[in-house]
Amino acid sequence: MAEDRTSYDAFVKFMSTPISAGQPFVLETQHAVSLHFDHFATQSFMSLRNPERLALGYTRAMMGFLLLQPAPTHICMIGLGGGSLAKYCYRHLTEVAIDAVEINPEVIALRDVFRIPADDARFKVVCADGADYLMKDDIRTDVILVDAFGADGMADRCADIAFFTACRERLTGTGVLVINLTDDDPAIPQHLDRLKSVFGASYTIVRCGDDSNFVAFAWKSGQRLPPGEVLFERALSFAFAGELKLSATARHLIEGERLDPQRLVWHAQGQGKAQGHWEIGA
Numbered sequence: 001m002a003e004d005r006t007s008y009d010a011f012v013k014f015m016s017t018p019i020s021a022g023q024p025f026v027l028e029t030q031h032a033v034s035l036h037f038d039h040f041a042t043q044s045f046m047s048l049r050n051p052e053r054l055a056l057g058y059t060r061a062m063m064g065f066l067l068l069q070p071a072p073t074h075i076c077m078i079g080l081g082g083g084s085l086a087k088y089c090y091r092h093l094t095e096v097a098i099d100a101v102e103i104n105p106e107v108i109a110l111r112d113v114f115r116i117p118a119d120d121a122r123f124k125v126v127c128a129d130g131a132d133y134l135m136k137d138d139i140r141t142d143v144i145l146v147d148a149f150g151a152d153g154m155a156d157r158c159a160d161i162a163f164f165t166a167c168r169e170r171l172t173g174t175g176v177l178v179i180n181l182t183d184d185d186p187a188i189p190q191h192l193d194r195l196k197s198v199f200g201a202s203y204t205i206v207r208c209g210d211d212s213n214f215v216a217f218a219w220k221s222g223q224r225l226p227p228g229e230v231l232f233e234r235a236l237s238f239a240f241a242g243e244l245k246l247s248a249t250a251r252h253l254i255e256g257e258r259l260d261p262q263r264l265v266w267h268a269q270g271q272g273k274a275q276g277h278w279e280i281g282a
Contacts, residue, residue, distance in 0.1 A: 030048075052088055060243075067249065073097065076170070077147070080125060100123075101130045131158055134170055144176075159187070164195055168220055177219070179218075206249060267279060
């Protein structure tokens with residue numbers, strides 16, 4: 001009961017604390033630590049019992065890049081947040097170098113709170129605008145993970161044609177771009193149209209059933225997805241496949257390949273049309 005009361009008091013304090021635009025807020029309870037930019041959305045969530053577990057479904061879906069590029073040597077992350085993906089990749093992909101690019105120094109200052117590893121020979125956190133960072137000609141990477149959300153949602157510069165073009169140019173020949181999208185973003189069809197204009201038909205979109213998210217994947221090869229049997233074989237080759245639900249992600253990759261943005265259906269909430277969410281129609 002004392003633990004429940006402590007967690008309740010922490011939540012009440014969180015809801016009563018004004019949050020300035022762009023300023024991160026940490027909610028700490030008896031069992032978890034979470035990162036917020038407002039009182040309505042959770043940017044990152046860490047279980048204190050298992051700090052490296054990917055608790056949010058969209059982060060597990062983003063790890064589906066392993067089905068398309070099963071042996072990366074370098075990963076570039078745009079958006080650090082609470083470091084869930086950074087910690088997971090650092091622990092489980094021990095031969096991979098990781099650059100995590102975060103624009104907000106106040107978020108980076110929380111790295112110890114979220115138990116993000118210190119910089120070392122294969123991991124570093126860079127304080128920079130991710131869109132600017134990927135304009136550098138000397139960047140080469142096998143995987144780009146974009147989770148670039150702030151107080152006002154997804155950064156506009158991380159969803160335009162110039163950014164997608166830069167991502168494609170920075171990827172190696174078998175490289176993969178992965179983008180987290182929230183299902184209440186009215187611009188998702190435009191994001192997909194831009195992705196298609198840069199990557200051609202080499203893209204797919206996954207609906208995250210336990211989160212209010214979509215995850216878009218695009219790859220540089222210009223080919224279709226590998227055959228289903230290859231995707232499922234790759235899923236089962238990883239010791240952590242079960243906790244990531246990689247086999248389910250493989251199925252969703254196939255279902256969402258070359259999705260026509262016109263199949264997205266907007267479900268308005270209440271009287272107005274400005275608020276709502278996207279679903280994939282027939």
